[in-house]
Amino acid sequence: MRTVLICDDEPIIRMSLKKRLQELGFDEIMECGDGEAAVKTALARMPDMVMLDVAMPKLDGISAAREIRKKLKIPILLLTACYDQETVRKAKEAGVAALLTKPFRDQDLWPAIELAFAHASEVEELKEEVEDLKESIETRKVIERAKGVLMQRQALTEPEAFRKMQKLAMDKRKSMRQIAEAILLTE
Structure with a gap:
């Protein structure tokens, strides 16, 4: 409708x-x-x-x-x-x-309506993509900070710290961001 x-x-x-x-x-x-x-x-x-x-x-x-x-x-x-x-x-x-x-003119109305609906839909999709990208960037920042904390606290290399976070995420069935945020809370 x-x-x-x-x-x-x-x-x-x-x-x-x-x-x-x-x-x-x-x-x-x-x-x-x-x-x-x-x-x-x-x-x-x-x-x-x-x-x-x-x-x-x-x-x-x-x-x-x-x-x-x-x-x-x-x-x-x-x-x-x-x-x-x-x-x-x-x-x-x-x-x-x-x-x-x-x-x-009547013949101008239908194309304008269809293009307006298409344009509005496209704009909303782009806005959602931008929000998803912002969220991804924020998640990467949190993970990078947590990795740095692990590297400093436990004298780990960057790959070791990342693997440790991955293992914790799998073992606890949490996302990498949740694990990173938990690490940062104990800082």
Whole structure:
């Protein structure tokens, strides 16, 4: 089930967009008319995607996108009549996945949506990879420090200290990081 939130202060645009999105297979289409309502609705209902007009009352679309992206990692499409460099720059900084200029053609909508979903998925995968790499680096640092402690305490060579930690990990059925952290606690 695909869900989308449309936020535009012009009801006629929302109605037209809703009809087109239903044709594209969206099951639930939520609507609102200002940026503050967009943020509240998105955080409460958690749609799969949000489409925001740039120029809206109470909170502009880029600011609303920024607020939504702080909590939800979903694709956001901006609808705008103006596409100057500053708007594009701000949209990129806010984490917007795509920008459609009004009046947009029906044939532009589906590719923008598909690319936005693909882009959002790719970004999340890259973020997960970065987190995994950070964790690996942190684990290596802990293991290296523990190895140094063993080398100093027990006059072991680096390979001997590493093998000792490996054996402890296997014997105690713990990870190398857990063994390294235990060694560092006894320091």
